[in-house]
Amino acid sequence: MLQRILRRPEVEAATGLKRSSIYEGMAAGTFPKTVPLSDKAVGWLESEIIAWQKARIAVRDGANEA
Template identity: 65%
Template sequence: MQTILRRHEVERVTGLPRSTIYARIKEGTFPKQVKLSAKSVGWLERDIAAWQQARIEARDAFAA
């Protein structure tokens, strides 16, 4: 089973506002959302965790 995070949860765990999330999706630098119904979307928790890990690794590579 996979956990799906709603937008407000994604905003909370990433620290990004809604506008930035959608701008980065458009750029291809943030995980795409999963359509849940006609008016709701969510993100796979594992995709958000992988995105966060990649950001950490990029930071660490830059500092090295």
């Protein structure tokens, strides 16, 4: 099954985050990690970005309340 790989401008548009916030989230383990595409290019799996969005919505809606 093929998965779509998003480049940074698409990830920024989809999440509303800027580059620094994306990389800070990756370092903290709260944002999906990149997939290497070449020596100088990376991307993110669209499915992982969608899962991240759904998790943020669940937090907003209180789905993780104890």
